[in-house]
Amino acid sequence: MANEAGTTTGGAMAMPVGTQGVVADWSTDRQTFQVPWGKAMMWIFLLSDTFIFSCFLTGYMHVRISTTVPWPPVSEVFALHLFGRDIPLILIAIMTFVLITSSGTMALAVNYGYRRDRVKTAALMMATAALGATFVGMQAFEWTKLIEEGVRPWGNPMGAAQFGSSFFMITGFHGMHVSAGVIYLSVIAWRVNSGFYDRKGTYETVEIAGLYWHFVDLVWVFIFAFFYLW
Amino acid sequence: MEQVEGQQHPLGIYLKVWLLLFVFSTFSYMVDYLDFQGYTRWFLILFFMWLKAAFIVAIFMHMRWERMALISAILVPPLCLAVLVFLMAVEGDYTFLTRLVSFTQ
Numbered sequence: 564m565a566n567e568a569g570t571t572t573g574g575a576m577a578m579p580v581g582t583q584g585v586v587a588d589w590s591t592d593r594q595t596f597q598v599p600w601g602k603a604m605m606w607i608f609l610l611s612d613t614f615i616f617s618c619f620l621t622g623y624m625h626v627r628i629s630t631t632v633p634w635p636p637v638s639e640v641f642a643l644h645l646f647g648r649d650i651p652l653i654l655i656a657i658m659t660f661v662l663i664t665s666s667g668t669m670a671l672a673v674n675y676g677y678r679r680d681r682v683k684t685a686a687l688m689m690a691t692a693a694l695g696a697t698f699v700g701m702q703a704f705e706w707t708k709l710i711e712e713g714v715r716p717w718g719n720p721m722g723a724a725q726f727g728s729s730f731f732m733i734t735g736f737h738g739m740h741v742s743a744g745v746i747y748l749s750v751i752a753w754r755v756n757s758g759f760y761d762r763k764g765t766y767e768t769v770e771i772a773g774l775y776w777h778f779v780d781l782v783w784v785f786i787f788a789f790f791y792l793w
Numbered sequence: 794m795e796q797v798e799g800q801q802h803p804l805g806i807y808l809k810v811w812l813l814l815f816v817f818s819t820f821s822y823m824v825d826y827l828d829f830q831g832y833t834r835w836f837l838i839l840f841f842m843w844l845k846a847a848f849i850v851a852i853f854m855h856m857r858w859e860r861m862a863l864i865s866a867i868l869v870p871p872l873c874l875a876v877l878v879f880l881m882a883v884e885g886d887y888t889f890l891t892r893l894v895s896f897t898q
Contacts, residue, residue, distance in 0.1 A: 584861045781846055
């Protein structure tokens with residue numbers, strides 16, 4: 564590693580970094596992004612996903628600003644009765660911590676992957692998938708609780724009707740991403756464990772799967788801030 | 794020395810960021826628990842949100858070590874979302890006022 568800011572795969576040639584690097588990468592008649600194509604494509608996919616989630620969150624912001632009916636008290640709606648009292652938003656806080664923990668185990672899995680530690684990589688990825696499944700389970704519990712309380716996409720007893728539609732749309736789409744991620748990670752972990760990437764000679768697929776998983780965590784950061792804390 | 798493959802960094806940095814994310818999440822939860830209101834609430838929510846997002850993207854997703862061409866290709870396009878958010882906030886206020894005038898007594 565010659566230069567911290569500019570190292571990429573290989574590193575045999577001295578490449579310009581920063582804005583000069585942008586010019587160098589785009590101006591010559593060759594591959595622009597100096598990363599494996601799968602990684603570049605995952606980034607492009609995540610960029611498009613960013614736009615989808617942003618559209619949902621912006622739509623939610625719009626209906627929440629424009630409604631004349633008071634918004635349901637989110638902090639109380641998502642409270643749980645624990646230890647003899649109602650703790651506001653506690654379920655969502657636990658879900659946040661579960662997802663962050665899974666992001667940490669994923670980051671470690673990527674690191675051990677590049678160290679060619681087959682067993683630890685597979686184990687950490689399975690731990691990540693298990694935490695993701697836990698998250699989805701808690702979300703299913705949360706949905707069930709709200710549906711029992713009468714929250715529907717078209718209305719609810721606590722306040723503005725738009726609450727239900729935004730909630731099911733945003734958390735549902737995020738939960739779908741988590742579920743897909745659990746399946747994705749399990750498949751990759753299985754292949755890691757079978758020695759597939761040792762034979763292939765590279766563990767970059769683990770990093771690509773990691774990008775997807777961290778993105779799911781990233782989206783939750785925004786949902787947590789805008790939907791639950793607002 | 795063997796040629797370096799992909800994104801290889803010491804474990805410590807991941808553990809530190811992991812810990813930081815826990816701390817920031819606890820803080821953002823405390824914003825609700827301690828019931829901050831008004832501009833203090835908004836400032837704290839957005840502050841911890843961006844801090845968490847930045848650490849996840851920069852360290853966990855390795856953006857900090859990528860080349861500028863990739864960084865700008867991914868991080869610049871979302872800036873146009875700021876325009877969308879601004880327009881929809883203005884529109885939302887307008888719709889709200891229109892509803893107040895037309896749909897209430």
